[in-house]
Amino acid sequence: MNHILYSVEEISSTIGGKSFVENPDSQIRTLLTDSRKLTDTEKGIFFALKGRRHGHTFIKDAYDAGVRNFVISDETIDRSSYSGSNFYIVEDTLKSLQDLAAHHRLKFSYPVIGITGSNGKTVVKEWLYQLLAPENNIVRSPRSFNSQIGVPLSVWEMNEENNLGIFEAGISRKGEMENLAKVIRPSIGIFTNIGEAHYEGFENTEEKIKEKLKLFEDVDTFIYSCKYLGEYAGELPGKNRFTWCYRDKADLDVFDDEVLEGKFQFLRARYNGEDIEALIPFTDQASIENGIICWATLLAMGYEPEEADRRLAKLLPVNMRLELKNGINNCSLIDDSYSLDLSSLAIALDFLQQQNQHLRRTLILSDIPGDTLDPLLIYEKVARLLENKSVDRLIAIGPHIKKYAAEFNVETIFFEDTDELISKLPSLKLANETILLKGARAYEFERISALLTHKVHETILEINLTAVEHNLNYYKTLLNPGVKIMAIVKAFSYGSGSFEIANLLEFNKVDYLAVAYADEGVSLRKDGITLPIMVMNPDVMAFETIIENSLEPEIYSFRIFEEFLEVLNRKNISHYPVHIKLDTGMHRLGFEEKDIVKLIGLLSETDAMRVESIFSHLVASEDESEDDLTKEQVKKFEQMSGMIKEKLAYPLLRHVLNTSGISRFPDSQFDLVRLGIGLYGIDSSNKEGSPLQTVTSLKTSISQIKEIRAGETVGYGSSGKMPQGGKIATVKIGYADGYSRALSNGVGKMLINGKQVPTVGKICMDMCMLDVTGLNVSEGDEVIVFNNEIRVEDIAKKINTIPYEILTGISQRVKRVYYYE
Numbered sequence: 001m002n003h004i005l006y007s008v009e010e011i012s013s014t015i016g017g018k019s020f021v022e023n024p025d026s027q028i029r030t031l032l033t034d035s036r037k038l039t040d041t042e043k044g045i046f047f048a049l050k051g052r053r054h055g056h057t058f059i060k061d062a063y064d065a066g067v068r069n070f071v072i073s074d075e076t077i078d079r080s081s082y083s084g085s086n087f088y089i090v091e092d093t094l095k096s097l098q099d100l101a102a103h104h105r106l107k108f109s110y111p112v113i114g115i116t117g118s119n120g121k122t123v124v125k126e127w128l129y130q131l132l133a134p135e136n137n138i139v140r141s142p143r144s145f146n147s148q149i150g151v152p153l154s155v156w157e158m159n160e161e162n163n164l165g166i167f168e169a170g171i172s173r174k175g176e177m178e179n180l181a182k183v184i185r186p187s188i189g190i191f192t193n194i195g196e197a198h199y200e201g202f203e204n205t206e207e208k209i210k211e212k213l214k215l216f217e218d219v220d221t222f223i224y225s226c227k228y229l230g231e232y233a234g235e236l237p238g239k240n241r242f243t244w245c246y247r248d249k250a251d252l253d254v255f256d257d258e259v260l261e262g263k264f265q266f267l268r269a270r271y272n273g274e275d276i277e278a279l280i281p282f283t284d285q286a287s288i289e290n291g292i293i294c295w296a297t298l299l300a301m302g303y304e305p306e307e308a309d310r311r312l313a314k315l316l317p318v319n320m321r322l323e324l325k326n327g328i329n330n331c332s333l334i335d336d337s338y339s340l341d342l343s344s345l346a347i348a349l350d351f352l353q354q355q356n357q358h359l360r361r362t363l364i365l366s367d368i369p370g371d372t373l374d375p376l377l378i379y380e381k382v383a384r385l386l387e388n389k390s391v392d393r394l395i396a397i398g399p400h401i402k403k404y405a406a407e408f409n410v411e412t413i414f415f416e417d418t419d420e421l422i423s424k425l426p427s428l429k430l431a432n433e434t435i436l437l438k439g440a441r442a443y444e445f446e447r448i449s450a451l452l453t454h455k456v457h458e459t460i461l462e463i464n465l466t467a468v469e470h471n472l473n474y475y476k477t478l479l480n481p482g483v484k485i486m487a488i489v490k491a492f493s494y495g496s497g498s499f500e501i502a503n504l505l506e507f508n509k510v511d512y513l514a515v516a517y518a519d520e521g522v523s524l525r526k527d528g529i530t531l532p533i534m535v536m537n538p539d540v541m542a543f544e545t546i547i548e549n550s551l552e553p554e555i556y557s558f559r560i561f562e563e564f565l566e567v568l569n570r571k572n573i574s575h576y577p578v579h580i581k582l583d584t585g586m587h588r589l590g591f592e593e594k595d596i597v598k599l600i601g602l603l604s605e606t607d608a609m610r611v612e613s614i615f616s617h618l619v620a621s622e623d624e625s626e627d628d629l630t631k632e633q634v635k636k637f638e639q640m641s642g643m644i645k646e647k648l649a650y651p652l653l654r655h656v657l658n659t660s661g662i663s664r665f666p667d668s669q670f671d672l673v674r675l676g677i678g679l680y681g682i683d684s685s686n687k688e689g690s691p692l693q694t695v696t697s698l699k700t701s702i703s704q705i706k707e708i709r710a711g712e713t714v715g716y717g718s719s720g721k722m723p724q725g726g727k728i729a730t731v732k733i734g735y736a737d738g739y740s741r742a743l744s745n746g747v748g749k750m751l752i753n754g755k756q757v758p759t760v761g762k763i764c765m766d767m768c769m770l771d772v773t774g775l776n777v778s779e780g781d782e783v784i785v786f787n788n789e790i791r792v793e794d795i796a797k798k799i800n801t802i803p804y805e806i807l808t809g810i811s812q813r814v815k816r817v818y819y820y821e
C-alpha cells in the first residue's frame with residue numbers, strides 16, 4: 001500500500017523528452033489523468049492526454065488543486081504561470097504514461113495473470129480474484145480498467161506487499177496490444193473467447209485474434225479453448241499451454257453438464273486421465289464458460305481438482321455497476337455494496353463527488369479487508385481520499401477502522417457491526433443527502449441498502465450513465481474543432497430523468513442545455529445545474545420565472561419579442577441572452593424570410609436583449625430522400641442568419657443540426673450543434689450497426705402464471721386466442737406505464753430468461769399477458785420490455801411510430817434507476 005516514491009530524475013529518465021525542473025525534490029506516487037478527479041495532488045503527476053478534449057486546457061485546474069508535476073506535449077504552454085512546477089515535455093503523453101507504468105512493472109517479479117478476449121474479461125478477472133484471494137495478496141484492475149489509459153493506471157497500483165497481479169486488456173484497433181503487453185508483462189495468459197464484436201476495427205477474425213495474442217508473447221503458461229482458437233492458423237504463444245474444450249481433446253475436456261435445481265451448473269470433465277467434477281452457481285451460458293475458464297486456470301496453477309471444485313461452488317455474482325437510486329427522506333443512494341478495496345473505493349468516491357443534488361455527502365464504510373497490509377497505511381489513505389472527495393460524514397462499521405478514528409478529519413460515527421448500525425438507523429437522521437454504501441461482503445451491506453431504498457413498483461427503467469457518456473463522446477468525435485454542444489434534455493431527458501442526466505452533462509462540460517418549457521429549466525436550477533439553459537417554448541406567463549432563474553428564452557415571433565422586451569424594460573435589465581429561432585421550412589415556430597429586416601431593426605434599437613444564438617430546426621435530417629430539402633433549409637438558414645449576424649456588432653452562435661444532422665451533414669455544424677436523442681442511444685441515420693450504446697432498459701416481472709385450456713381466451717374482449725391452450729404469464733406493465741395498446745396480441749415481444757415471448761390478448765392499463773407455453777419460468781422472474789436486444793427502434797417501427805414517442809411515453813410512475821458501469 002505504501003506506493004514506491006519516484007524521484008524527478010527517475011521520472012524524467014523514464015519518459016524521455018525535455019524536463020524543466022523547478023522543484024527537484026518533489027516525489028511522485030500518484031498518476032493523474034483527469035482534472036475533475038484529482039487526489040494526492042502534492043505527490044501526483046498530471047498527464048495532459050490528448051483526447052476528445054485537449055488535456056492541456058486542464059493544467060490550470062490541476063495546478064490550482066496543488067499538482068506540481070506535469071507531463072505535456074505542447075511546448076507553447078506558458079510555464080511561467082505555474083511557478084514551482086516541473087514540466088516534462090514529451091512527444092506523446094499517453095505513451096509516456098504507458099512507459100512509466102511499464103517501468104514500474106519491472107520492479108516486481110511475482111506472477112501476473114493477463115486476460116484478454118472479446119467478452120468476459122472483467123468477470124473472469126473478478127472471479128479469479130475471489131478464487132485466489134485466500135492465500136494471495138492480489139493487485140488487480142479496478143472495474144473494467146482495460147484500455148490504453150486504464151491498463152497503466154491499474155499496473156501502477158502494484159507494490160511490494162502483493163504477490164500476484166491480475167489485469168485485463170481490451171483493444172479497439174491494430175497496434176494497441178503491443179503497448180499494453182509491455183505494461184502488463186503477464187506470466188500467465190488467459191484468452192477468454194472471440195466474438196463477432198463489431199467496430200473493433202479489424203478486417204477479419206484471424207487478424208483480430210493475432211492482435212489480441214500479442215499480449216501473451218512472453219507468457220510461461222497460456223490458457224485457452226480450442227473452441228475459439230482451434231481453427232486459428234497462426235502460432236500460439238506460451239511455453240506451456242493449458243486447453244479446455246467441450247467433448248474434444250483438451251487438458252480439460254468438459255463432457256457432461258446438467259442444471260441442478262435450476263440454480264447450479266454441474267460439470268464433469270476428463271483431466272489427467274481422471275473424471276473430475278465442479279459445480280458453478282450460475283446457469284447462463286456466458287457464466288458457465290467464464291466458470292470453466294476459471295476452473296482451467298486453477299488446475300493450470302496446480303490446484304487439486306477437489307479444492308478447485310470447493311472454491312468454484314462459492315463464486316459470487318460480479319456486479320460492476322454503481323447504482324444511483326432514490327432513497328428514504330429525499331436522500332440519493334449510491335449502492336456499491338458488493339465489494340471493497342481501495343481502488344474501487346476511490347472510483348465510487350469520484351461518483352459521489354459528482355453528485356450535486358444535495359449539499360451533504362455521507363459515506364457508509366466497513367472495515368477494509370486485507371490481512372497482510374499495514375492497517376494504519378490503509379486508513380491514512382482512506383482519510384486522504386475522504387478529504388479530497390468532499391465527504392462530509394463517515395459512518396464506519398467494524399472493529400478495525402474504529403482504532404484509526406484519529407486519522408479522519410471529517411465528522412465520524414462508529415459502529416461495531418451492521419446490526420448495531422441498523423438498530424440505530426433512525427438516530428442517524430439520514431435526510432437530504434447523498435449516501436455512498438461501500439462494504440466488504442462479510443458486512444452484508446445489502447441489508448442497509450434495503451432499508452434506505454424506497455420500495456419500488458416493480459417496473460423500472462434502468463439508465464446506463466456510462467452509455468450516455470460514451471454516446472456524448474462519440475458525437476464529440478464528429479465535431480470540427482471549436483464547435484460547441486447544446487444537449488437537449490426536454491421531456492425529462494427523453495424520459496431518462498432530468499436532473500441525473502443534466503448533472504452528468506454538466507460534469508462532462510457540454511456548453512448549453514435546452515428544455516421545452518420554463519418549468520423544466522426551473523427544476524434543473526433548483527437541483528443546482530448552473531449551465532446556460534435555453535427554453536424552446538417560453539410562455540409569456542413564465543417570463544418573470546425565466547429571468548429569476550437565469551433561463552434563456554427562444555424568441556420565435558414579434559409577439560414574444562415585444563412581450564419579453566416589455567418585461568426586461570420594466571425590470572431595467574440590459575443585455576439579457578436570448579436565442580432567435582428562424583423558420584426555414586418546418587413551419588412550426590420561428591421568424592420567416594419576410595420578417596428578417598424588421599427583426600434586425602428591432603434588435604438594433606434595444607440593448608435589453610443580446611442575441612446569444614440564431615438557430616433553425618431541420619425537417620428531415622435523417623432521411624436521405626429528403627436531402628435536397630435539408631440542403632435548401634441549411635442554405636436558407638445561412639442567408640437569413642447571416643443578415644442578422646452582419647448587422648449586430650457582437651459575436652453570436654449559429655446552429656441548425658440535431659442528432660441525425662450531426663451524423664449526416666458534417667459541413668453544416670456552424671458554431672454549435674443540438675444533440676438530443678443520440679445521447680440516449682438512438683440515431684435513425686445509423687443504417688447498419690450503430691456506434692452508440694443502449695442507454696435505457698425497461699424491466700418488469702411476472703405476477704402470476706396460468707395454464708390455459710384449449711379454446712379458452714385471454715384478456716379483455718376475448719381477443720387473446722389460444723386454440724391449443726398453453727401457459728401465460730401476467731406481467732406488471734400496461735399502457736398506463738407507456739406500453740402501447742398497439743402492442744396487443746403478439747405484436748409486442750418481451751424477453752424472459754433470454755427467450756423472446758409474444759403478448760397475448762389486449763394490453764391492459766397496468767398489466768399484460770405473455771405466452772410462455774413450453775418455457776420454464778416462475779412467478780417473480782424478471783421480464784425485459786426493451787433493452788439492447790429488443791430495441792426501442794424495433795418496437796416503434798412495429799406500431800408505426802418513432803423511438804422518441806416510446807421513450808418519452810414511459811410514465812413517471814415507472815421508477816428510474818441510474819447506474820455507472
Ligand SMILES: *Cc1c(COP(=O)(O)O)cnc(C)c1O
Pocket residue numbers: 488490536616617657658659660674675676677678
Ligand atoms: C428536440 C429538438 C432537438 C433535438 O433533436 P434530436 O433529433 O433528438 O437530436 C434539436 N432542436 C430542436 C429545436 C428540438 O426541438
